[in-house]
Amino acid sequence: MKIFVVFVLLGTFLYEDVYSRKIVGLRHKPNNNKIVGGYNATIEQFPYQVLLIVSKGGEMYGCGGSIISNTVILTAAHCIAGASKVYVKLGATSPNVEGDTIASSKLTPHPNYSKRTQDYDIGIITLERPIKLDGVKTKIVRLADKDTQINPGQSVTVSGWGATSENGKGSDSLLAVDVPVVSNDECRRAYRSLTTRMFCAGVPQGGKDACQGDSGGPAVIKPDGIQVGVVSYGIGCARKGYPGVYTNVASVRDWIKQVSGV
Incomplete structure (x- = not known):
């Protein structure tokens, strides 16, 4: 005891x-990461x-x-x-x-x-x-199988306790954010090293993203909660023109x- x-x-x-x-x-x-522009969540939801x-x-x-x-x-x-x-x-x-x-x-x-x-x-x-x-x-969590396709415009939900602003402090309480998947062609304008084992998600104007401390966390597709991604990297947090990059679970x-x- x-x-x-x-x-x-x-x-x-x-x-x-x-x-x-x-x-x-x-x-x-x-290139840092927390939940920016998200909403309060509970562990029962995730x-x-x-x-x-x-x-x-x-x-x-x-x-x-x-x-x-x-x-x-x-x-x-x-x-x-x-x-x-x-x-x-x-x-x-x-x-x-x-x-x-x-x-x-x-x-x-x-x-x-x-x-x-x-x-x-x-x-x-x-x-x-x-x-x-x-x-x-x-x-x-239910993992995506190796044949799962992720399509541009599809929404993924990311959760974590990372920073709520770039270079900020971590959150005391769980947060989540919904972001749309970005096409690989569009994402390569920001990240030339993008590979087939990655996908990007974010809004063009910025303001919603994962941030420092969210790395490694899940990106899921609702309503089934299937994990399709893992938070990987990005330039800053929620910057315009720089979506977040995720490891594609299906590819690995x-x-x-x-x-x-x-």
Whole structure:
């Protein structure tokens, strides 16, 4: 019991230490990311959403992730590449005051992940112990299959605790935003290194986007809540002409299954 209490307190401390300052994750450095222009959400609406507190090289930062089995979290490779430990906060709208904390036992970024281009920006976190899935605040997300098509104009919903403004502080409470998918041709005007393992989403005038700290979090299609993307990178947050870039889950679906069994 004492060990459990200490671990819960550790999780709360880590959250407050990381998210009360401007160390709110990557979307990725130096092109940063949080939910901008979104709306208040609850964990019951997004029970697969988790917050990651990542320890790397003596520093700590926040990212997002999603529950894909009772022992596996899906996130972005750039969130965990080179990291020594990840603490997963789950089952909470406000992670600083509620929820469970589980540490990682293994971190597996995609072997082809490129820090320069952000290609294959997908990673797997194996947990030290199983999640108690209650179907209300903790639930497995349904992943897109490898044949899933994402079409321009289609709306995706992104959730997280990232910054609400560029270079701002992380949010204490879960937020979400709905953004339309942008065609690859249009997106390449902003990002020439776009690959077939990526897609873009955002509004032309800016104002709605993921931001620092949302990296690794899920992008889903409603109403079924199928996860089609993982928050990857972008120039700033919610800037005009610079949509957010997401890893296309369908394009890396075989690898996810190979590593996680899901």
